[in-house]
Structures are given as C-alpha cells and as structure tokens.
Amino acid sequence: QQKVQQSPESLSVPEGGMASLNCTSSDRNFQYFWWYRQHSGEGPKALMSIFSDGDKKEGRFTAHLNKASLHVSLHIRDSQPSDSALYFCAAIYSNNRIFFGDGTQLVVKP
Amino acid sequence: GALVYQYPRRTICKSGTSMRMECQAVGFQATSVAWYRQSPQKTFELIALSTVNSAIKYEQNFTQEKFPISHPNLSFSSMTVLNAYLEDRGLYLCGARRGEAETLYFGSGTRLTVL
Numbered sequence: 003q004q005k006v007q008q009s010p011e012s013l014s015v016p017e018g019g020m021a022s023l024n025c026t027s028s029d030r031n032f033q034y035f036w037w038y039r040q041h042s043g044e045g046p047k048a049l050m051s052i053f054s055d056g057d058k059k060e061g062r063f064t065a066h067l068n069k070a071s072l073h074v075s076l077h078i079r080d081s082q083p084s085d086s087a088l089y090f091c092a093a094i095y096s097n098n099r100i101f102f103g104d105g106t107q108l109v110v111k112p
Numbered sequence: 113g114a115l116v117y118q119y120p121r122r123t124i125c126k127s128g129t130s131m132r133m134e135c136q137a138v139g140f141q142a143t144s145v146a147w148y149r150q151s152p153q154k155t156f157e158l159i160a161l162s163t164v165n166s167a168i169k170y171e172q173n174f175t176q177e178k179f180p181i182s183h184p185n186l187s188f189s190s191m192t193v194l195n196a197y198l199e200d201r202g203l204y205l206c207g208a209r210r211g212e213a214e215t216l217y218f219g220s221g222t223r224l225t226v227l
Contacts, residue, residue, distance in 0.1 A: 036215055045116075045205050045218030088154060092216070098163060100146060100207070100216060102156035 004029045006093050008103025016111050021078040023106045025091035026071070032093045035074040037065060038102075040088040049076075049089075081110040115139055116208050118219030125196050126227050132192040133222040135206030141186040142208035146216060147179070150203040159204075162189060193224060201226045 005028040015021045025035065034053040038046035052058045052065040052074060064077045078085055091103045115138040125131045135145065144163040148156050160170045162183040170176055183189045189208075193200055203223050207216030 034213070043220070045118075045207075045220045047218070048215035051215065090156070098144065098212070099158065099161060101158060102148075104155045107154075 004031075004093070004095055004099060004101050006091060006101050006103040008091055008106060010106055011104070012107040012109070014109045014111060015081050017081060017083060019081050019110075021081050021085070021108055021110070023076045023089055023091070023108070024073065025075070025093075025103045026073050027093045028072075029093075029095060030069075030072055031096045032072075033096055034094045035065070035067060036092045036094065036100075037063075037076045038090045038092060040090065040105075046088075046090055078108075081108075083110045083112050086110045116206060116217045116219040118204075118206050118222050120222055121220060122223040122225070124225045124227060127197055128195055130192055130194045130196060131224065132190055133204055133206075133224075135189045135191075135208070135219055137187045137208040137210075137217070140208075140210040140217075142189075143186070143211055144209045145183060145189045146207045146209075147181065147189075147191050148205045148207065149200075150205055150221070152202060156205075159191070196224065196226045198226050200224060 008025045036051045037049040040046040050060050052067045058065045062079050066075045089106045094100050117136045119134045146161045147159040158171045159174045162168045181191045203221040205221045207218045
C-alpha cells in the first residue's frame with residue numbers, strides 16, 4: 003500500500019537555525035514529492051516540489067531527493083518564527099493518487 | 113491565481129444525520145479533485161479522487177454509500193457525509209489540481225463536529 007513516513011513528529015529550532023524534515027515513500031512508483039505548510043485554521047499550502055535526484059533550492063528552503071532510497075528531505079536555513087507551522091510532505095504516485103506524511107510540527111523560538 | 117473555496121467552514125451535526133460540503137475551484141479548471149479528511153491528530157486520509165473523464169475512485173475504508181461525491185464540472189465538487197458519527201469528525205479538505213505536474217490547491221476545509 004502506498005504510504006509516506008515522515009519524521010520527526012515535532013521539531014524545535016532557535017531563530018536563525020537550520021530545520022530538517024524527512025520523508026520516505028513505501029512505493030517507488032512516485033512521480034513527485036511536494037512539501038506543504040499548514041498554519042492553524044487554514045488548508046495546507048504548497049511550498050515546493052521535487053522530482054529529480056539531488057537538491058532544489060528556493061530561497062531559504064532546500065529540498066533533497068534520493069530516488070534510490072525513496073527519501074526526500076526539506077531543509078530550512080536561517081529559520082524564522084514565521085516559519086513555525088505544520089509541514090507535510092506529499093508523494094504523487096503514477097496512479098494519480100497523492101498521499102501525505104503525518105506532518106512535522108515546527109517551532110522556531112525567537 | 114488559483115484558489116479553492118470550501119463551504120461551509122465549519123458545521124455541527126447530530127449523530128446519525130448528514131451534511132453536505134462544497135468545493136469550488138476559482139481561476140482555473142480542475143483536472144482532478146481529491147477529498148481528504150484531516151483527523152484531530154492532524155493526519156491526512158485520502159477519501160476519494162475524482163478525475164476528469166474517469167469514475168470517482170474511493171480509498172479503502174471510504175465508500176460512495178457513506179461519502180457520495182458529485183463532480184458535475186471542472187470547477188465544482190460536493191461531498192456529503194451520510195449518517196455521521198463521532199469517528200467522522202475532522203477537517204474535510206478539498207484539493208484541486210489543474211494538471212498532472214501541478215500541486216494540489218487546497219481550500220481552508222470544512223470542520224465537521226458531530227454531537
């Protein structure tokens with residue numbers, strides 16, 4: 003069954019620090035990974051996608067994909083208190099289904 | 113820009129009753145619509161995926177008899193929770209895509225409370 007494992011469940015980093023989030027797919031038939039961020043009371047909003055091996059950088063956010071290990075990570079450098087939110091990875095599979103990880107609650111402390 | 117509106121934002125229903133929620137894509141034509149339920153623990157469950165020119169596909173543990181979905185056009189989808197009970201409570205999210213390489217654009221969700 004297609005499933006996405008996400009870790010850690012929660013993460014606290016000081017302002018200016020680096021936050022690292024991880025996800026692993028149970029099925030290698032994925033097309034893309036997306037990272038989403040959700041603030042309280044809102045639906046999740048897409049941050050960035052990655053589908054090629056290696057790094058993809060967008061501002062302070064860098065996604066890394068290793069297709070061989072079915073693993074994707076998100077690194078947030080120079081973390082800001084406004085980055086505090088619930089982060090989800092989502093895998094889009096070849097059958098068009100999209101499954102989410104269980105989320106990482108990020109807290110950036112001033 | 114691409115926006116997805118969901119209505120109502122929150123609803124309370126008595127155990128055993130039903131409620132309908134709506135999802136509208138604004139500014140784009142959705143090639144597929146996915147309905148999710150986010151539990152109080154924040155985890156996502158995929159309920160069903162509705163794709164243009166294909167039948168609606170329900171995931172395991174979710175059925176058309178319990179969660180009938182209507183997707184009359186590329187911009188509008190509605191889902192009903194029939195005979196709701198405590199285990200049906202949560203935030204129901206509608207996500208719409210405008211192409212295979214595109215992300216899901218989510219609405220703010222409909223929060224269902226069952227008394």
